[in-house]
Amino acid sequence: MADNKAYTRGQAIYEAGSAITSLGLIASGRVAAVYPGGAMMLERGDVAGITDVVNEAFFLGYKAVADTVVISYPYSNLETLEQLFSQHPDFARVSLCSMFKQITGLLGQCQKSEHHTGDLHQKLGRDISLYSELCRKYRIKAEEITEVDELDTYMIEESSDTWLADYYSGLGKLYQSETGKTVTSDMSVTMGMIRKGSLDARKAFQLLDNYYSFRQEMAAIYFKESGEDFYSKLTDLFGRMNPGTNEIIDLHRIISRIEESYFDEAGLDKEIYRNRIDEFADRADKVFDEAESMTGEAEEEEVAQAPELDNSLDQIIDFLEDESETVINFRTHVMDYRNVDDPESIDDDVSTLRKRIALEFNEIYKMVFFKSLEKKPTLPVLMFLYFGYVDEKLAGKKYTAVLAKLAQTISDNSKAGVYTFYGWLKSIYECKKDPSRDEFESDYVDSVHKLKVQGKIDAATEKKMLADGKARASFELDNFFRTADKVTYGRITTFCPIFTEATCIKDPSSTYVDLGGLSEALDAVRSVDYSAFYRESLDQKHIDVMGKEIIHLEYLPDFILMPNMGTRAVMWQEIEGKLRNSPARVAISIFHAEDLKNTIIRIAGEFRWEMCKRVQGARWNDVTERSLTSEYFDYVQFYRKNRDLSPEIKERIRTSLQRAKNSFKEMFVRDYILYVMFEGSGSPRLNKVARQIIYTYCPFNYETSAKLRKNPIYTEIIEHTEVKKAQRLHKLETLEKKISNAGQEVPKTLRDEVAFVSGKVKL
Numbered sequence: 029m030a031d032n033k034a035y036t037r038g039q040a041i042y043e044a045g046s047a048i049t050s051l052g053l054i055a056s057g058r059v060a061a062v063y064p065g066g067a068m069m070l071e072r073g074d075v076a077g078i079t080d081v082v083n084e085a086f087f088l089g090y091k092a093v094a095d096t097v098v099i100s101y102p103y104s105n106l107e108t109l110e111q112l113f114s115q116h117p118d119f120a121r122v123s124l125c126s127m128f129k130q131i132t133g134l135l136g137q138c139q140k141s142e143h144h145t146g147d148l149h150q151k152l153g154r155d156i157s158l159y160s161e162l163c164r165k166y167r168i169k170a171e172e173i174t175e176v177d178e179l180d181t182y183m184i185e186e187s188s189d190t191w192l193a194d195y196y197s198g199l200g201k202l203y204q205s206e207t208g209k210t211v212t213s214d215m216s217v218t219m220g221m222i223r224k225g226s227l228d229a230r231k232a233f234q235l236l237d238n239y240y241s242f243r244q245e246m247a248a249i250y251f252k253e254s255g256e257d258f259y260s261k262l263t264d265l266f267g268r269m270n271p272g273t274n275e276i277i278d279l280h281r282i283i284s285r286i287e288e289s290y291f292d293e294a295g296l297d298k299e300i301y302r303n304r305i306d307e308f309a310d311r312a313d314k315v316f317d318e319a320e321s322m323t324g325e326a327e328e329e330e331v332a333q334a335p336e337l338d339n340s341l342d343q344i345i346d347f348l349e350d351e352s353e354t355v356i357n358f359r360t361h362v363m364d365y366r367n368v369d370d371p372e373s374i375d376d377d378v379s380t381l382r383k384r385i386a387l388e389f390n391e392i393y394k395m396v397f398f399k400s401l402e403k404k405p406t407l408p409v410l411m412f413l414y415f416g417y418v419d420e421k422l423a424g425k426k427y428t429a430v431l432a433k434l435a436q437t438i439s440d441n442s443k444a445g446v447y448t449f450y451g452w453l454k455s456i457y458e459c460k461k462d463p464s465r466d467e468f469e470s471d472y473v474d475s476v477h478k479l480k481v482q483g484k485i486d487a488a489t490e491k492k493m494l495a496d497g498k499a500r501a502s503f504e505l506d507n508f509f510r511t512a513d514k515v516t517y518g519r520i521t522t523f524c525p526i527f528t529e530a531t532c533i534k535d536p537s538s539t540y541v542d543l544g545g546l547s548e549a550l551d552a553v554r555s556v557d558y559s560a561f562y563r564e565s566l567d568q569k570h571i572d573v574m575g576k577e578i579i580h581l582e583y584l585p586d587f588i589l590m591p592n593m594g595t596r597a598v599m600w601q602e603i604e605g606k607l608r609n610s611p612a613r614v615a616i617s618i619f620h621a622e623d624l625k626n627t628i629i630r631i632a633g634e635f636r637w638e639m640c641k642r643v644q645g646a647r648w649n650d651v652t653e654r655s656l657t658s659e660y661f662d663y664v665q666f667y668r669k670n671r672d673l674s675p676e677i678k679e680r681i682r683t684s685l686q687r688a689k690n691s692f693k694e695m696f697v698r699d700y701i702l703y704v705m706f707e708g709s710g711s712p713r714l715n716k717v718a719r720q721i722i723y724t725y726c727p728f729n730y731e732t733s734a735k736l737r738k739n740p741i742y743t744e745i746i747e748h749t750e751v752k753k754a755q756r757l758h759k760l761e762t763l764e765k766k767i768s769n770a771g772q773e774v775p776k777t778l779r780d781e782v783a784f785v786s787g788k789v790k791l
Contacts, residue, residue, distance in 0.1 A: 031100045035092040042077055044089035045711045047740040050100045051109075052076040053122065057096025061130065062089040063233055064240035065141060068133040069093070075126040079134075079229035081109060081222060082676045084741065085712050087233050110219050121203060121212040127225045128200035134232040135196070138188040141239040145184055148289060152176065152246055155262070155282060162265060162275060173258055174533050175249045184242050188235055192228060227676060247290045251301060256538065259286065263308050280312060337428060340408040341419045347409050348395055355395075358388040362526065366422055371530045372522040382524040386514075389416075389525040394505045397453055398498065410435045413450040415536075415618060416591040417527045424529030430536050431527070441543045445586045445611060448618065449509070452588045456504050457497035461586075464613060465601050466507035472500060473605065508600065512588070512615040518595030525592060532593055533621040539593065541620050546587055549628035551791050556708030557726045558789055560632050561585065563609050563639075570775040573767050577760075579781045582789075585612040585635070593619035597627045602638045612639075626701070633700030636726065637693050656725040657696075663717055664692050670717060677715045700726070708732060712741050720745050730787035756785050 032055070035041055041052055041059060052059075054074050060067040061076065070076060076090040076098065101119070103109060113120035156173050163170035199221075202208055212218055250259045262283055269276045287305050345359055361384050365371065368378055396405075396412060411417035411431050420428045442451060442460075455461040463472035470478075473494065480490045493499050514523045524531065533539075553560055562580040585599075594617030604610035612635055620627065640657045641648040648655065651662040667673060667681045688694040702713040703722050714722070723745050728736065733750075736742040760782050767774050783789050 033098050033100055035096045035098065037092055037094055039092050041090040041092060041096075041098060042086045042088075044087060045085050047085055048077060048080055048083065048103055049740060051078055051081075051103050051123070052090070052098040052100050053119070055097040055099050057092060058094045059096055059098075060091050060093045062091060063134065063137070064237045065243065066137060066236075068130070068137065070126075070130070073122060073126065074129065075123045077103070078123045078127045078222075079130050079226055081106060082226040082674065083230065084716060087230060106219065106222070109222070110215055113218055114215060117209075117212055120218055121208060124212065124218065124221055124225075125200055125203050125208075127222070127229070128196045128203065131196045131225055131229050131232065132193050132200065134229055134236070135188050135193040138232050138235045138239075139190070139193075141236055142184070142187055145239040145243055148243060148246055149179075149181075149184065151285075151289075152249065155258070155286070158279070158282065159258075159262060159265065162269065162279065165275070166265075166269060168265065168268060171261055173249065173261075175245075179245055179249075180242065184239060186235065186238070188232060196225070196228075230676075250286055250290055251304075253297065253300065254538075255304070256535070259283075259304070262286070263311070266308075267311060283308065336407050337420050337432060339420075340411070340417070340428075343406060343408045344392075344396065344412050344418060347406060348392075348399055350395060354388055354391050358385070358392050361385050361388065362418055362422070365524070365526070365528075366419060371524065371528055372519070374521065382522070386523065386525055390505065390510055393509070394502065397450070397501065397505070400450075401454075401457070407432060407435060410450075412591075414438060414448050414591060415527050416525050419526075422526065422528040422530075427527075427529050427532065427536055434536070434540060444543055444547075445584055446543045446546055446589070447586065448589050449591050453501050453504060457501045459495060459497065459500070462605055463500050463504045464508040466503075467511055471605055472503045475503065508615075512598060512600060513590050513592060515598050516590045516594040516596050516615050516617045517592050518617075518621075527591075527593070532619075533595070534593075534619075536593065536619045539619040539621050541587075541589055541616060541618055541624065545624055546628070549625045550584065552625050553629055553632045553704055554791050556704045556728060556732070557632065557636075558729045558787060558791075559726065559784070560636065561612075562784065564643075565609050567775060567777045570777065573770075573772055574763075574775060574778065577763060577778075577781075579777050580784045581609060583609060583611045585614045585631075588613060588615045589618035590615055592617050593621060595620070595622050597631055599631050599634045599638065602635055602642055608642065626705075629701050629704045630697060632704070633697035634693070636700060637696055640725075656721070659721045659724075660696050660718075661692055663721060664695060667717075672717055673715060681715070710736055710739060716741070724749065727787060729789070733787060753785055753787075757782065760785065 030053075033052075035057070042048075044062065052075065054070055054072055054076065056072055059070040059074070059076055061070055070090075077086060077088075080086045080088060081103070101112060103112075113123070153176075156176060159173075160170045162168075203212065249257065251257050262279065266276060266279050266283065269279065341359060341362055345355060348355060361381060365381055365385060368381070370378070371382075373379075393413075396409060400409065400413065405413065408417070414435050415431050417423055417428075417431050423431065438448060440451060441447070442455060447455065452461070456463055465471045466475075476485075476490055476493045479485045479493075480487065485493070513525055514520055517523050517525075522531075559580070561584050562582050564578050565581050566576060567574040567579050588600075597614055597616035597620070600613045600615050602612045604613070614631055616627070637657060640655055644650075644653065644655050644657060647653045648657045649661040651658045663670070664681070664685065667678055670678075673681070684698065685695055688698060699714055699718050699722060703719070703726065706713045707719065707722075708728060712719070719741075723742075727733065727749055733746050737746045760778065764774055764778055764782070767778070780789075
């Protein structure tokens with residue numbers, strides 16, 4: 029039944045991302061249909077939500093911009109919509125005319141947004157070129173704008189079909205004529221138009237979203253909350269140029285244009301943004317009356333070179349007290365690398381030099397590590413072990429000073445599961461940790477035992493080797509280090525393990541990974557997927573009262589900070605050795621140039637998948653043995669036959685699988701990232717089947733579930749889970765009463781299990 033609803037100015041009618049439960053015919057007033065970066069106006073006779081019907085949720089947001097009355101028609105799916113249209117042909121015709129009008133409007137905005145975004149992208153390239161040119165002219169060191177290489181240009185590669193706007197405009201005129209009444213009565217044509225139009229509207233929305241996201245990425249290059257951005261580089265350059273020249277006038281004009289272009293872009297704090305603009309305006313008013321600013325040069329001079337860092341390469345070599353061929357060759361090749369114009373060149377001679385250095389670096393690192401156990405490392409040696417630093421000229425004055433400061437302040441966070449690679453090696457040497465598996469999934473114990481089986485060593489030698497710190501550390505260096513250092517670096521084809529200023533993607537100070545940053549990133553995962561790192565176990569300490577009751581214990585991963593600046597993290601192994609109740613091992617660069625939170629979310633997704641496979645064994649993809657991997661595997665493998673998925677969603681799954689290169693694990697990880705980043709905050713991104721599977725095995729905590737339970741998209745999933753949860757809690761409460769009635773103390777593990785099942789665990 030239709031229902032009249034009144035809305036005041038500014039009141040939301042339908043929120044973007046909320047489930048579609050009704051469509052709204054505007055009886056009076058005006059409504060803004062909000063899309064990324066703008067809005068279009070709907071008026072009397074328009075139908076809010078008609079362009080969204082092939083989706084589970086509204087992709088546009090609808091808000092009253094004047095006092096408005098909306099006639100609300102219930103909606104659940106396209107079948108019920110067809111019934112509604114059959115009963116009310118006039119409403120069908122009004123809906124189609126409104127849809128055609130809205131699609132035409134969206135397509136028009138697409139063309140404008142595409143032109144605007146492309147223009148800004150071209151200007152960004154010209155701004156960077158001008159910045160580099162002026163820096164060269166004034167002999168100022170130009171800082172690389174590396175973020176421009178990370179722009180997802182694929183977002184703006186796709187354009188809207190220009191003919192579609194004329195097509196839908198023509199359809200609008202047709203359906204408003206007498207002929208339109210006849211055509212509307214044919215439900216097969218009408219529903220075909222609805223499906224086709226809704227898909228085209230969705231595509232237009234996605235294009236607008238892509239253009240808007242791309243503009244936000246560009247805005248983030250010019251303006252960052254930290255103030256370390258391209259805008260600050262341009263304004264600093266302005267302050268260091270000669271007043272009164274044509275160049276400074278041109279630069280001032282460009283800065284003004286940048287301010288105007290990005291002021292209205294979302295994601296920028298208007299107050300901070302305005303304060304920075306006003307601050308520069310004050311400086312610009314005075315700069316032509318002042319002497320040339322020497323701020324940048326002064327900053328360079330302030331980076332004083334500590335005497336103990338002079339000739340760092342020779343100091344590291346001298347520390348070894350070794351004149352072997354490997355040491356001599358390493359020194360020679362590092363000196364050659366210092367003279368290379370482009371350290372990341374793919375020319376054969378440079379590539380060969382990098383490979384030689386990489387091989388020698390591994391051997392030198394091993395020698396330096398063992399020597400550091402005999403005598404106290406000097407500052408350059410510590411910087412070598414922590415960061416791969418070898419030479420102050422290669423690292424540059426500024427970064428050498430940064431590394432020196434960090435090396436002197438690094439503390440042991442092994443109790444919290446965070447290790448520098450140097451600290452990790454010492455833990456293995458001291459038998460506090462076992463060596464990692466090699467790339468063939470064989471660990472140190474397996475390798476030593478294999479020697480015994482082959483008759484190469486006896487039982488006594490096997491026992492001695494298992495406790496031999498030097499052999500254990502050598503195994504880690506020869507296997508884990510060689511691969512993990514290269515993989516975390518990210519750019520495998522140009523990999524070189526020594527720290528150089530020229531290959532720094534970002535400033536080390538801003539990318540340094542410490543305990544605080546990792547803890548914050550982990551908590552971002554655990555605040556949504558609170559059970560991510562819990563394992564099933566038995567309470568052996570209270571086995572007499574707990575029996576075989578399953579409890580869950582949390583084992584947070586060990587993070588090994590590799591001595592490089594890189595872009596990737598790798599979940600090296602999900603458990604230690606054969607112990608399921610042990611921490612996973614994650615290798616990540618000590619200077620991680622990507623967003624740490626996003627990286628850890630991906631790692632958590634990979635861990636979820638691999639840990640489930642470990643527990644399920646050979647039956648990890650057998651759906652008769654229900655698990656996260658088996659259900660997700662079954663969902664992806666047979667999605668075409670799934671009646672719960674619409675044709676449109678099936679097409680999206682097909683596309684997603686292609687992007688994941690047909691890897692079910694990679695597809696799950698991508699869905700998991702969306703789940704943690706968006707679904708946990710009530711912003712749906714997954715289809716209902718994927719959402720149900722992931723929520724079943726990665727449930728939200730109590731507070732989040734209670735909040736989202738009101739949303740129809742989550743209600744059924746959460747209520748189904750709550751039934752199982754109640755059954756489990758009843759069993760635990762019965763056990764707790766039984767123990768109390770027997771006059772025994774209730775173990776803390778039992779109370780913790782109740783909190784775990786309830787979703788009330790504390791981070």
